[in-house]
Amino acid sequence: MKTSRLTSTTQQHTPEAAERARLAQSQAVRRVEPMEGVNNDRERSLQQDQAEIDPASVGPYQGVERRRQQAAGLAAQMTRLGPMGLLLLNMDTRSKRPGKIDESV
Numbered sequence: 001m002k003t004s005r006l007t008s009t010t011q012q013h014t015p016e017a018a019e020r021a022r023l024a025q026s027q028a029v030r031r032v033e034p035m036e037g038v039n040n041d042r043e044r045s046l047q048q049d050q051a052e053i054d055p056a057s058v059g060p061y062q063g064v065e066r067r068r069q070q071a072a073g074l075a076a077q078m079t080r081l082g083p084m085g086l087l088l089l090n091m092d093t094r095s096k097r098p099g100k101i102d103e104s105v
Helices: 015-025 034-052 064-081 083-090
Strands: none
Touching: 064 083
16 A cells, blocks of 8 residues: 555644654753763762761871871780780791692592
8 A cells, every 4th residue: 555545543643742742943952961860869878878877977088096096005915915925926828828729529
């Protein structure tokens, strides 16, 4: 059958289609680029992440004294161990490998 012989079943456009066409011509509807939505999501995610940051964690580091006390405590423990403490410090664990897997089983 030839397409020129087919009659159109649509006599007029639906009201929704006519409204979309009118808005598109008047530029009231703006086209959204594909990456625009992604950028908005990134910005929103960044804002959410920043809102979750504890304000006390922002600022200069003030744990130097606590770290110094922990280091002094560890040094005191090593001193109390005597020669065993030196053995722990000088132990070479890089050459120690776990047992090999027997693949023949």
